[in-house]
Every structure is written in C-alpha cells, then in structure tokens.
Amino acid sequence: MRRILAVAATSGFLLGSAVPIDAFAQGADQDLVKRGEYLVTAGDCVACHTGPSGKRLAGNYILNTPIGKIRTPNLTPDDETGLGKWTEADFVKAMHEGIDNEGHYLYPAFPFAWYTKVTTDDVKAIWAYLRSLEPVKEPRKDNEIPFPFNIRTALITWRTAFFTPGEWKPDPKATAEVNRGGYLVEGLGHCGMCHNENKIVGNSSLAGKLGGGVIDGWYAPNITPDDHQGIGSWSEEQVVTYLKTGTAPGNQPGVAAGPMRQTIEESLSKMTDADLKAMVAYLRTYQAKQTYKSKDLQAFDTKGAPGAGVYLSYCSSCHQPDGKGVEGAIPALAGNTSVQSAGPETVLRVIYGGLGAQSGYAPMTAIGQGMTDQQVADVTDYIRNSWGNSAPVLKSGVAADARKATSTMLAGNAPCAEIEQPDVAKAVADADAIGQLKGLKQEDFIPRIDALLPKIKSALPAGRDDDIVNGLTTAFCKAAKPDTDDVKLPWHTTIGSFSNLVYSQLKNPEKQASTMPAPAMPKPN
Incomplete structure (x- = not known):
C-alpha cells in the first residue's frame, strides 16, 4: 500500500540488500556494512531514490518542491550513472557540506542541513553499505526547475542564511540517552524536514522547529511537549508504540497516515527500542510550542454546525456518535491530537483517500469521494471541534485543494497498488x-x-x-x-x-x- 500515498521529500538514501559484488564489497568490513545498513534505516532512506522503474536506489523519483520538480540521482555504485566514481571523501563532503563530487551545490531537498550533524565515522559506515549494493544503470532525467532557481550558484544565498555545517555536539549536562536521541532527531532522523513550520529555512532556529507544518500536502504535527497540540499528554509507552506501529493505546495518538506512515513502516519500526526511547527522551527536553493559541480560536457551535448532520450520516456508524471509535478496530477522534493539529490537511487527505488496514485497525473507505467539498469541509471542522477537541476552522478552498492533491486506489483515481510483501x-x-x-x-x-x-x-x-x-x-x-x-x-x-x-x-x-x-x-x- 506504500505507493498509494504521497511521499514527502525527506529521504537521503534507500535501504536495499547488501550484495558483495566487487572488490570493495568483498574486502569491506562486514560489521561496518551492517552498521551502515542500520544507519541508513535510521535515516529513513527508502522513499526518495526509487523512481517509476522501481529499481532500488536508481533515482528519478520526482520531488515536488516549491522551486519545481527535482529528480533524485542514482545512488547505486554504477560507474556511469551512479556513485561508482565517487570517493569516500566525496560522499562525506556531500553529507556534511551539501556539495557534490564536481563541486556543485546540492539542492536542500537533500537534507544535508541535518546530515551535516552525522559523525564522520557514521557517514563512512553508510558509504560502506551503499558501496556493497549492486550497481544499477539508470541515467538521471532532467529536473524541471525554472530560472533563476535552476542556477545552483544562487543557492549560496540560502546557504549563507540558513546552513551551518558541523557535526552533532553532545550536551555535557544531558544524559547519554538524551544525547543519543538528539543525535538521531537532529541528524539522521531529520525530523524537522517535515515537522518544522517553515521548510524553506532548513534546520535553522527560524524554522518553527518541530512545531508542525505542511509537507507535500500532508500536515506533520507538532512534536514538542505541548499538552494539547504536541506529545505532552502522551506517555512514553504511547510515543514509542506509535513510532513502532503507527498507533498506540489511548485516544491521543490516532493512526499514522501519509509520509509518516511510510516512515514508520520503513524506518522507525526497524529501529531498536533503545533508540526510539532516546528520541522520545530528547523530544521531552524540547521547549513546548503552540502553532495556534486557544484564545485565537473562534467560537464553534457543534450543535448548530452543518457538519453535525454530515458526521451522523457518513461517519458515526464507525467512529460512533461520541467520537470514541471502537477500541482496537476504529480509532477515536475525540481527544486525538492529530485531528487537532494546526493544519487540517491530513484529516482531509484521509477523508478523500481512505486508508488501508494497519496496526489491527480496519481499513477506512475513501468516504469523501461521495461527498461535496463543502460537506467535507463542514465535517472536518465538526470533528476538530467536538467532544472536547479544539482546532482552527478551515479556510476557503482548502478542502477542494486536498481533493485535487489526493490520488489513491481506494478513491479510484489512482492505479491499483502492488503487493510489496x-x-x-x-x-x-x-x-x-x-x-x-x-x-x-x-x-x-x-x-x-x-x-x-x-x-x-x-x-x-x-x-x-x-x-x-x-x-x-x-x-x-x-x-x-x-x-x-x-x-x-x-x-x-x-x-x-x-x-x-x-x-x-x-x-x-x-x-x-x-x-x-x-x-x-x-x-x-
């Protein structure tokens, strides 16, 4: 079901099978290769370098960025079309400085602003793993970026304002667990690539760090310790279980969708419990942020809202009139922090596109395909402001935009999926x-x-x-x-x-x- 969903431009390298096929691989330290494989997993490196051909790591996946369409490069060790002629030093420079083997600036769709924090030893382990993969000959297709953004030297302005190179520096006052979590969150995990409010400014302090924001038409929620909008009211068990499975006991977490669902399936679920707990411990030390203030929310009359009737007709048979769902089968909407995020994008995309079965929960029909955009907007406002929930009401046109952006098998406007297992x-x-x-x-x-x-x-x-x-x-x-x-x-x-x-x-x-x-x-x- 992975390719049903939109994929955010957040990944660096793709996890593949380590096959020793050349002299380098045969002579490589297999422990180093194995460690590199885990680091690649921790970096959520699956999504962005597999294009329509389906050839792993061969690139040509299209990243829809604010400056145009960027096609990802081939990262297999093929001499002609991949990284075969790169040296280890070239790779370290790309990860730490965002500069390729020919001295060209890399676009920040490649998250080098986070990868710069990865230690040199870990970068070398990742390189050893990538070099152990089988080469794939796949020429890279041209980007579709208009002038002046296609002039890479213009990136110097962005780099000067927002990019600070340098490896992660542990906090001497923090525990080893918190420092490990910070290394993963701020480095390989590049969580801010999705969860920062303003993506264009990378990982700088100006980016509304970890307070939530829109990415590729989905809303990546607030992951600071705020009680209402973030993870402040979640227990450690809930956060860790959510990161491993995409859901967790209790109302707060809800069910993962969109890019986060893929990140969980392909990265977080494969990480050790110790690393997941370390990430949670680090996030707990972060200053709680609010992406909207409760005092700024307009009064919402749930009894008189048009969405109440829509909910009763379309949603209550599964999610129940009280919004509490069915334990273990239908997620609750009441108290769900994802539902109450500053942005409604994820709620809208799920209504329009449906969801496959996951974590023991039933699949959700793409019910919004049988509704008008006004009905979808009304019911979205209703569920985000009922049963104790509170969130900003939708702006005009947001629901219609979400419909246009949603293409899934369950909605009937995308090809049938492939069974990946x-x-x-x-x-x-x-x-x-x-x-x-x-x-x-x-x-x-x-x-x-x-x-x-x-x-x-x-x-x-x-x-x-x-x-x-x-x-x-x-x-x-x-x-x-x-x-x-x-x-x-x-x-x-x-x-x-x-x-x-x-x-x-x-x-x-x-x-x-x-x-x-x-x-x-x-x-x-």
Missing part, C-alpha cells in the same frame, strides 16, 4: 485471488472471501492480518475495477465494502456476515 503476493497469486474475484457481485463478497481466506492464511501462518486485508484489496482492485461508469455503486464504496468485509471475516471467522459497520452510502451531489 513477497510472501503475501505469492499467497494471493497461489490462491488465484484475482481470477476468483473477477465478475464478483456484491452479494457474493462474503462467500468468496470465506473461500479465499483459509488458503491464504494457511500459506501465511505468521502473516499479519493487515497485510492480508491490503493484499486481497489490491487483488480485488485488479480484478474488479470498472472500465466504465456502468456500475451500481461508486468504486470507493464498492472497494471499501470489500476491504471491510475481508477485515471483518479475518477478525470473526466463525461468522458469515460482517460485524463491521457498512461504509456510508454516498448521497447524490
């Missing part, structure tokens, strides 16, 4: 799921699901229910997505119903009917 893909293929789901009528969903699930589960004795739900949903998309508009129900409702039934039958295999609330039916626009 090889074992799940094989189990789905061996069960002939796509063939079995072709021409399937809605009244036959449950019998067909019940026939497929035992075969798939037997092939995946240790498989996660989330992966099975998402895998079968992908198979259904490929088997059933209509080529015409001659259908009884809109696509988002059809695939949403199927996905929720798979989830329900997995959780309640002894029952022959779904115990999950059916997705709300769209009203005619």
